[in-house]
Amino acid sequence: MNAVKKLRLPHYLLIAAGLLVLLSLVRVVDGANDVTSSGTVEAMLRLAVPIFLAGLGGLWAERAGVINIGLEGMMILGTWTGAWAGYQWGPWIGVLAGIAGGALGGLLHAVATVSFGVDHIVSGVAINILGLGLTQFLAGLVFNVGHAKELGGGPRQSPPVDPITKISLPVLSGGGGTPDWLGSLEKHHWFLVSDLAGVLRGLTHQMSLLTLVALLLVPVSYFVLWRTPFGLRVRSCGEDPYAAESLGVRVYRMKYAAVLISGGLAGLAGAFLVTVAAPIYQDGQTAGRGFIGLAAMIFGNWRPGGLAAGSLLFGYTDAMNVRDGGQAVHALLLFVAVLLVAVAAWQAWRRSFLAAGLAAVAAVGLLVWFLDSDVVPGELVSFSPHLTTLLVLALASQRLRMPAADGLRYRRGEAR
Amino acid sequence: MPDAAVRLTGITKRFPGVVANRDVDLTIERGEVHALCGENGAGKSTLMKILYGMQRPDEGTVEIDGEQVVLRSPADAIARGIGMVHQHFKLADNLTVLENVILGAEPRRFGRIDFAAARAAIRDMSARYGLRVDPDSLVQPLGVGDRQRVEILKVLYRGAKVLILDEPTAVLVPQEVDELFANLRELRAEGLTVLFISHKLDEVLSVADAISVIRRGTTVATRLDPAEVTARRLAELMVGSELPTPELRESTVTDEVQLDVAGLTVRTPEGRAVVDDVSLRIRRGEIVGLAGVEGNGQGELIEALMGIRPAASGTIRYGGVDVTHWPTRRRREAGIAYIPEDRHRHGLVLEAPLWENRMLGHQTERPNARGPWIDRRGARRDTARIAAEYDVRTPGIDVPAGALSGGNQQKLIVGREMSGAPKLLVAAHPTRGIDVGAQAAIWDALRAARAAGLAVLLVSADLEELIGMSDTLHVILRGRLVAEVDPRSVTPEDLGSAMTGAVS
Numbered sequence A: 001m002n003a004v005k006k007l008r009l010p011h012y013l014l015i016a017a018g019l020l021v022l023l024s025l026v027r028v029v030d031g032a033n034d035v036t037s038s039g040t041v042e043a044m045l046r047l048a049v050p051i052f053l054a055g056l057g058g059l060w061a062e063r064a065g066v067i068n069i070g071l072e073g074m075m076i077l078g079t080w081t082g083a084w085a086g087y088q089w090g091p092w093i094g095v096l097a098g099i100a101g102g103a104l105g106g107l108l109h110a111v112a113t114v115s116f117g118v119d120h121i122v123s124g125v126a127i128n129i130l131g132l133g134l135t136q137f138l139a140g141l142v143f144n145v146g147h148a149k150e151l152g153g154g155p156r157q158s159p160p161v162d163p164i165t166k167i168s169l170p171v172l173s174g175g176g177g178t179p180d181w182l183g184s185l186e187k188h189h190w191f192l193v194s195d196l197a198g199v200l201r202g203l204t205h206q207m208s209l210l211t212l213v214a215l216l217l218v219p220v221s222y223f224v225l226w227r228t229p230f231g232l233r234v235r236s237c238g239e240d241p242y243a244a245e246s247l248g249v250r251v252y253r254m255k256y257a258a259v260l261i262s263g264g265l266a267g268l269a270g271a272f273l274v275t276v277a278a279p280i281y282q283d284g285q286t287a288g289r290g291f292i293g294l295a296a297m298i299f300g301n302w303r304p305g306g307l308a309a310g311s312l313l314f315g316y317t318d319a320m321n322v323r324d325g326g327q328a329v330h331a332l333l334l335f336v337a338v339l340l341v342a343v344a345a346w347q348a349w350r351r352s353f354l355a356a357g358l359a360a361v362a363a364v365g366l367l368v369w370f371l372d373s374d375v376v377p378g379e380l381v382s383f384s385p386h387l388t389t390l391l392v393l394a395l396a397s398q399r400l401r402m403p404a405a406d407g408l409r410y411r412r413g414e415a416r
Numbered sequence B: 001m002p003d004a005a006v007r008l009t010g011i012t013k014r015f016p017g018v019v020a021n022r023d024v025d026l027t028i029e030r031g032e033v034h035a036l037c038g039e040n041g042a043g044k045s046t047l048m049k050i051l052y053g054m055q056r057p058d059e060g061t062v063e064i065d066g067e068q069v070v071l072r073s074p075a076d077a078i079a080r081g082i083g084m085v086h087q088h089f090k091l092a093d094n095l096t097v098l099e100n101v102i103l104g105a106e107p108r109r110f111g112r113i114d115f116a117a118a119r120a121a122i123r124d125m126s127a128r129y130g131l132r133v134d135p136d137s138l139v140q141p142l143g144v145g146d147r148q149r150v151e152i153l154k155v156l157y158r159g160a161k162v163l164i165l166d167e168p169t170a171v172l173v174p175q176e177v178d179e180l181f182a183n184l185r186e187l188r189a190e191g192l193t194v195l196f197i198s199h200k201l202d203e204v205l206s207v208a209d210a211i212s213v214i215r216r217g218t219t220v221a222t223r224l225d226p227a228e229v230t231a232r233r234l235a236e237l238m239v240g241s242e243l244p245t246p247e248l249r250e251s252t253v254t255d256e257v258q259l260d261v262a263g264l265t266v267r268t269p270e271g272r273a274v275v276d277d278v279s280l281r282i283r284r285g286e287i288v289g290l291a292g293v294e295g296n297g298q299g300e301l302i303e304a305l306m307g308i309r310p311a312a313s314g315t316i317r318y319g320g321v322d323v324t325h326w327p328t329r330r331r332r333e334a335g336i337a338y339i340p341e342d343r344h345r346h347g348l349v350l351e352a353p354l355w356e357n358r359m360l361g362h363q364t365e366r367p368n369a370r371g372p373w374i375d376r377r378g379a380r381r382d383t384a385r386i387a388a389e390y391d392v393r394t395p396g397i398d399v400p401a402g403a404l405s406g407g408n409q410q411k412l413i414v415g416r417e418m419s420g421a422p423k424l425l426v427a428a429h430p431t432r433g434i435d436v437g438a439q440a441a442i443w444d445a446l447r448a449a450r451a452a453g454l455a456v457l458l459v460s461a462d463l464e465e466l467i468g469m470s471d472t473l474h475v476i477l478r479g480r481l482v483a484e485v486d487p488r489s490v491t492p493e494d495l496g497s498a499m500t501g502a503v504s
């Protein structure tokens, strides 16, 4: 057993700062300015939010002991209801409708898993199939006729939804016609200074109000789950429902609440797609983000902060993909190589020489690749999110701990 | 006459294949300490679960404070001021002690949990009742003694008026028991009613105001006056047999060293030494007892011997071979048997039938396996043998282990571990929760195996058992072996004070 020390906020800030310095370094070395440009960061945030919201949905359900693999289906329901209400009554009503649509899927999941004891995976898969089929059917029925069709709807898409307002920070990021200081700093491409400016500008420029809401959900979820009686009861149901039951906690009620919230968050993720990312409902729009959300949740060790970090990581690799970042990914090869050297050194210090050796070999391989080429081909860039998922989960999985009673069937009064 | 605190009338409860309670009548007066005794599987826990709303009776009524009530869930019982410490711990491992204690009755401040108030309340209670625990520690690393304290704190924290304690003291040492009951008596003065179950008859006689005995699901004696009954009479009522005493007759100790532990140190993940430079030898035919207040390293020592926990330094030699770095399976295959301290967490798979549980830890050996294949028939036949030999009261070997009463689960574990001619037995609280009749059988089995050359490391909170069954007796305090006492001359009182470090 190795020493497990508790990491606190200052540690995380230090780590983040260190990573930024390293990023800045590889950017300068390789001249790949897109690595930390505000455009990349903006895209990262936009792409990370739906993953994060879906993952947060998973987190709520699993903290209460219900595995929710139906996030994808609930998200699809959210896109449809969100777009349906959104094109008629404005984007914010769409957001509410999206939440309601997802929560409906959550309710179904809760009835199946909590009340009837259906296997969680089976129910989740069924909801994924149902969500997809139902929305396709309804889209044909509703968007492909009359007024909706005139507005641009069709069997596979909805009429456009007004996008949600985007705001920029005044003075620093050019909000409301004021100067754009960070933007001009970024253009100089100075070491570290421009990187910091790029990141900050990306986080404060043209941010959708809904993104802001999503960001707020990190502390809100943490507070509710870890600081309130309700949260403690929800978590106790995920750790040991029979212990909770013996103390008078209404386990069924807690599980229902958590799974409903879970569905609502997945629906919100869907609504985000139709009101911010692409202001329209389209068939196949979610593209597996519900599942990536689950991966981000696991990466984040079932905690909101970790989940947010995981989502940003996936968002970042995704941003590379959509911005055609062959050059930037090339620079990142160096970045990862340096990180792997650090991992190797750390593992060697812990005397786990096999892991150290593997990390060192991988580092050398990446370094050779880096020196031997100028850009990373597009096919590999589009594969990089998946590769990152694999790599990160492989490295992180030793420390992960899921809720103890996650996915187990609970029946009232069966305690021993 | 004031109403009784609790009155159970005509309670009957059936499970598939067994009647756990049959027409039970029981009255508990307000402000008394009422003890409930009975053999394993007599139906004590079931009756208490009915009173706590965890099981619904098939027939009969429950009255609380003179008012007839229907308890649908523990929440109903809690609302009526009933609290229960369960025979098997009901703790969430990955929550902190504090969270486990306050769950369901959280102190609030502006909608959030008032952690400061909760912490203060727990500190205050643990000081007042002598139940030392750290509120901010996770439950996960705690041993059974600490867990028992947390369980007791849980009900005290709720301020229950009727306290049900189902074997609350099974792994507490006498001092802790005394301290606990002294404080409960104080509470009794404030009108608290205590209903407790125990197999330790001395303890029952010394703390109870009234004693009731259950046998095969019905009450055979109610409201006995402890001043007028003896332990012998109680045992007779319970199991119809004499009170057994743990004792070893002639010495069977040989010169062959079976287990040789030298300078063993085990550290917590934080680096604190919980087992500190322990050296210990057990010869064939010898039972070595380890006395100590729970949480002084005996759990960690045992886990290190079994290979569940890595040794930071030191060596473990087994039959002359260095096994310090062997994995658990290899140790078990080499003939080390293990009775874990917490049967639910380590000993059994509660959902699995008895015969599958029979194979656990011996899944590669005869009669459970033949080559790479599981031998179902062999395992089942052997399970039936264990059930008969160790008197495991069960409707069959296909019922899940969770359907057995606590004591019968323990008997199954003991029977399993004594099978297959082990060379070394590492036993933590082997008779925990076992009634006096079955205790005698287990002691007999231990004595027989010892005569045949079994080496035993025995950890127990039952000092009589330790003194009576050990050839050699060590005292462990804060992870170190601080004294070796002669089991033939030491008294439980002396041993008790050595364990707390009062004398050395």
Ligand SMILES: Nc1ncnc2c1ncn2[C@@H]1O[C@H](COP(=O)(O)OP(=O)(O)OP(=O)(O)O)[C@@H](O)[C@H]1O
Pocket: B015, B016, B018, B019, B020, B038, B039, B040, B041, B042, B043, B044, B045, B046, B047, B087, B393, B394, B402, B403, B404, B405, B406, B407, B408, B433, B435
């Ligand atoms: N959930 C259950 N399903 C089936 N049978 C059960 C269940 N719970 C208890 N029983 C049976 O009811 C009987 C009484 O069990 P109970 O746990 O009340 O005994 P006990 O008096 O507490 O014994 P012990 O001293 O061993 O704890 C036993 O025969 C047991 O096998």
Ligand SMILES: [Mg+2]
Pocket: B044, B045, B046, B087, B166, B405, B406, B407
């Ligand atoms: Mg019992």
